[in-house]
Amino acid sequence: MFLIVISLAIFGISKQSSSFNSTCPVEYWNLINTDSIPNGDIHAEWMRQNWSRRDNMFQSELRLLNGYLYADFIAVTTTVQYKTGKTAFCRYFDCNQREIPNSSWQSSFFPLNTVYCVRRAGAKFVSISFEEDGFYAKPAVPLMFRAFEEPIHEIGMCVGPFYGPEKRWLTLIEFVEHMKIYEVSMFYFTIFDMDGYSRLALDEYERQGLAETTVIQTEYTQLDWMFHLIQLHDCFHRSRSHSKWVINADIDERFVMFHPDLTLIQLLKSQHHNVGELNFQARRIQKTQNSPEKYTNLLETIDNLEALKFLKTAMTRIWESSKSIYRPEKVAVQTYHHTHLQYPGVFVKNIPRDVAMFRHYRVTTVRNSIGNGWVYGDNFTDTGLEPELEKLLVHKVANMVEHVYELSK
Structure with a gap:
């Protein structure tokens, strides 16, 4: 009473x-x-x-x-x-x-x-x-x-929306396991259209407390890049007060650092309290084949990891397709790959490419209203992950793939 x-x-x-x-x-x-x-x-x-x-x-x-x-x-x-x-x-x-x-x-x-x-x-x-x-x-x-006194997570990740016919199960696992190496502890997913087989992996990450998901249902039967801004702003609010720093990237983009004595958390903690966003350059890697439809065996799965299979890399123009890591409470408006407006007194910093950057595995066969993105000439070179990072990634992906898909063959 x-x-x-x-x-x-x-x-x-x-x-x-x-x-x-x-x-x-x-x-x-x-x-x-x-x-x-x-x-x-x-x-x-x-x-x-x-x-x-x-x-x-x-x-x-x-x-x-x-x-x-x-x-x-x-x-x-x-x-x-x-x-x-x-x-x-x-x-x-x-x-x-x-x-x-x-x-x-x-x-x-x-x-x-x-x-x-x-x-x-x-x-x-x-x-x-x-x-x-x-x-x-x-x-x-x-x-x-979301009325937490302090953020629950030091680093969270807003993952770009899922749409299109390609099966994402292996890309999703490789993406999450890669970013977990960099101490991302929460992944915010937005689903427009996702096949049930790939959803098995996402459901397992949610069960483990590593992911939250927004499912967008609309009257539209087909969704494209114009819905990306809906995902960005919903995730912007979902992550606020829940994660202190938030990485904004798509599932085909992987963060890498080049100084062995510097971790991502150390880089973030070293920033002045007025810094609201860090921008990073990207290198585009040609992804010339789709990921496998289903799991068959572990050897084939490892052979199809994007980090091992696709190496042909182009240098983009300066800051073209840059990606960001931001503080949600310090910024006001999002655009596709970085913040659009920051509150008064908040600064944006560019991080040099020799410190950290993103590897962008860009599909070359898909064309849409914004093109396939290969407009930078033919100056390519083969690049890959550092050997220790690659070895650790393979180990983590293998464990997760077997855990989720071995019994469902």
């Missing part, structure tokens, strides 16, 4: 004045009401300047992806990309998905597909509407707790 009384009080509702009578318990961290969002004035100015606007899929429906609860605000991500700067209303619901009376709050779409909302005590679910009391997107989404 005590919790019921408390919940009525924090909703600002009396038993005499309303029939709303929530029976939901309310945790101590959910007793907060706020009336503004951090950096609201800055966001308003950026909206007036049309920053982060991308007018894609004009007829797309308003569908919710996730709701993230931070210490002093909420972020709601959606599938809409053409509403930047437009009015939106935050709607709040208790644990039974009953709307909390007199709780709605006017906001705007910014950045891109995101609506920032104030905190409402007792809210467990959230939704968005275009009018204050009008239709709201259904179903409301549960609020994911």
Whole structure:
């Protein structure tokens, strides 16, 4: 009974004045009401300047992806990309998905597909509407707790979206095991379209507590690169407060360092507190064949590892296709491979290529509206991983492949 009384009080509702009578318990961290969002004035100015606007899929429906609860605000991500700067209303619901009376709050779409909302005590679910009391997107989404005092992970990784027909099971395992060597302890995946066989590996990483996944369901039957920005911004909010530093890269990109006495964590910890993003150059490696459809035996699997099989490497132009590692709380807007806007006083640094870079295994046979990326001439050379890194990677991949797929042959 005590919790019921408390919940009525924090909703600002009396038993005499309303029939709303929530029976939901309310945790101590959910007793907060706020009336503004951090950096609201800055966001308003950026909206007036049309920053982060991308007018894609004009007829797309308003569908919710996730709701993230931070210490002093909420972020709601959606599938809409053409509403930047437009009015939106935050709607709040208790644990039974009953709307909390007199709780709605006017906001705007910014950045891109995101609506920032104030905190409402007792809210467990959230939704968005275009009018204050009008239709709201259904179903409301549960609020994911991100109000940590300190990030859980030192390094997390936002993994680019999965789409297209190629089987990804081996690429996924090689990618995760490679990045784990560099002490990435959390992987944030976004799935548009993924075959069930590859999903076995992803499910196992989730079971082990190494991955979280957002599944995007839309009215579209085929998805392409235009949905990449949805993934970027949802992962941007998912990783905030959960990981201190976040690597933004696709599954065909692998981070490497060249100083044996310097680790990635040491590099990150050495940065000034005002640094919000580090940029790294990339070298593109021709991937001339697709990965195998299924696991047959361990020897064939090792032979098909991208790090061993594909070596023909081109030097890109200076900072062309650069990749980033960033602090989510210090930046405001994402673009494809780096942050687009940073908060006042935050700096971006470029890391020299002889310290660290990304290896990008780029498919040469696929052409789409942005081309296959091979526009840099024919100045190629064979490059590979350092022998000790290669040996360790093979060992880790072999263990994971056998664990997941040996019994499913």
